Amino acid sequence: MSAILSVDHVGVRFGGLVAIADLHLDVAQGEILSLIGPNGAGKTTAFNVMTGFLKPSQGDVRFRGTSLTGLSPHAIARLGLARTFQRTSVFPDDTVFDNVMIGLHGQGAQMARAPLLAALIGRAGAGERQLRARAEALLDWVGLGARAQEKAGALAYGEQRLVGVALALATEPAMLLLDEPVSGMNASETRVFVRLIRQIRERGITILLVEHDMPMVMEVSDRIVVLNYGRLIAEGPPEAIRSDPAVIEAYLGQGSAARRAAAEAQATREAAHA
Amino acid sequence: MDQLIQHLVNTLVLGGTYALLGIGLTLIFGIMNVVNFTHGALYTVGAYLMYLAVAALGLNFFLALPVAILGGLLFGAAIELLLLRPFRGSDIDTTMLVMIGAGIALQSGTLWVFGGVAKAIPSPFPEAPLQLGPVSVSWLRLFVLGAALGLIAVTYVMINRTRLGLAMRAAFQDADTAALMGVNVRLIDTATFALGSSLAAAAGALLGPVYVVFPQMGGLAEVKAFAIVILGGLGNITGAAIGGFILALAEELGAGYVSSGYRDAMGFLIIIAVLLYRPTGLFAKAERVG
């Protein structure tokens, strides 16, 4: 298997708190890999390290052979590693269309060699037209074409997540990190989103997913990695993870209230998915 | 050598009042997340209250000082209640603009009321300075240092040993959690702003008799207070106290050995150095976020 992203013994500590103890994993080119684990297991921290928002206390992340250590988030984005965010996934005061235009930022740079100068003397015309066409196409592709002229901040939660995905795709990534993309979506939105994830993969984009919605994770993933207390405790295909005793212990060992809540959520989800 | 000792003595006197200014500003920033652009104006107000009490009302100098500090406290409470409370929940940029408006109105108000001519505050101390070997320091300046150190100590005790201080520290850590635990955050905000303002007024009331009092005196004081706060780390009270003395030292040495015209530029040089080498301030703890 050829790894597109390698996380090499990464550790993250905040003062005395260990967020990630020692994480070592490879993401294969073209796969859909899910990162799961109880709250506080270090999933979002791992995302932040991979995308340059956090500096690891130890270890290194390599993306397509390039070490990401010391690179800033925007530089990592330009290497082709895109991400979405858990909570705020849009530029709220702009239209959906303009959101995607902002997302196409890095693409414009390739078209005009001196973009600022081009903007000032008004020679940006052709490049702008191309960008706008791409923004439209992208919005149609994720199914937001009808929303193009609405303020992104006024959209329903599920649609905002879609805008977030469109923004990430606008950077033409080779790999996409999705941080809890379906939280807050209803069952039918989630189904549509699963289809979208598959379509993204069909475009050759590798996907790393963090998600709490277990049925969705089981359905969409090729492979699953389980974290607990900042450590990798299991990895394998969905069937194996489902019956892995260490995983069950990690999820169920969190006290009866959490267990009951998890079971209820699971039941609701399964009913909805049925 | 003698000259150096003299500069160090001057540093102590100046540093005490600078520390007061810095602590007041950093307290308000740390607890309320407000960049207080009325701080300089309140420094001026403190000086003019001192002038009013001593020169106009003929009050005893030592009685006038607490009156000026109390006046700053009331002014601060009024600003918080009238201007900041209506903007609760606004972002830091909005409250900053509100404070700019209030600051310019206050400064112009003092100019309007008292006129532009500088005023002197008579002090009850003997003209002849205290001579300690080669070093001479006026009795007034010694009093200013003592009073400033006393006020810093009172502030520390208040923050670290009283219920109000405990609530303030809780709000500093996390206002939302503090509110959940029954801390009256609105009251804390008013108290914080009033306390911070009274420290600015105290600094003005102490330095007013040393120099002269004029409506624009607060502008420079404010810029210095910002330098102190950046030096100590935004929101760091001990940092601001030490930062006050460091700025005073830099000013004394800069004025003494480089050029007296650029004394007031030292704060800017300090800001640049801090931003280049220690952006979170000299005394920031590693885990401080934000």
Add this chain to the structure above:
Amino acid sequence: MRRLLPLALLASLLVLPLLLQANPYLLNALIITGILTIGAMSLNLLLGFTGQLSLGHIAFFGIGAYVSALTSLGFDVEIGFGHRIVHEPWPPAAGFLLAILAAGACGYLIGRLSFRVRGAYFVIVTISFAEVVRLVALNWVELTQGPLALTGIPAMSVGVPGLGNWTLRTKLQNYYLVLAVGTLCYLLVARLVGSRFGRAMRGLKENESLALSVGINATRTLTIAAVISAAMAGAAGSLYAHYLRIIDPDVFAFSTTVSMVIMVVAGGKGTLMGPVIGGLIFGLLPVALRPVMAPEAQWIVYGIVLIVILFVMPRGIVPGLSALLARRRPAPAPLLKPSPAVQR
């Protein structure tokens, strides 16, 4: 409508002097207002479109004024170790260009320095920078004459090779010069804001993490915005120096920055027309208030007006009125929203 209002305003400003019949007092007020409005437009580029408040904007303005004045006056200063710099007077137009470059360079340094960290730092660095520049103007007497002021600054002159050279001495000429520069600045800001660069600025302002994640370089974008903003303020300062023909360290007064801030916030930060409308209102208000109020009383009023506007119309006059108009009319066209990207 979006294009109509600026054009209508430009047309009325073009014919306004004819109606005033060259009333020198009003013309003077209009010229100063115009210069401050250019300053407000430059401030808006930072405050409105990137969300960064430059509270020492007057520094860039004053640097522009001094650089332009000294370029056209010439100087002879000792820079230590027995070396002297002697500069023969150059034409004011060269001073104008150097003012833009010098102010822009200062904007670059301040931006590089303070955008290393986010938060209140930029505000504090800019306000202290302005204080230091004022001290230099006050203390470097050999260069700036200190409080004695630089006098005898030549009037701006414009030359077209082959056609001749015009010196703009009258108020009327200066009025049209300021109007021309102001219009150019407006177009520049409009162009920038509607471009890829403008989208990067908006992205950073609305959601910085998300903007970084799509490849926008925050430090670079903010620094460029600071450079352009400072350069524009420098141009305004140059116009000021060659119009008044005397400048002293008082050009660095903090209250002028506050004026610009009020113009931007009241007019509507982050809109193209906001600083223009705000600039006209607050630039001409002193003319209206002069008979009834002392200047310091006016400043009390200004401070209160700023607070009241933040409370009642936090987005400013232009967006506020746009929203009102949009509510009344059936077609809710977002009036004056500075994004040509939306027009299809």
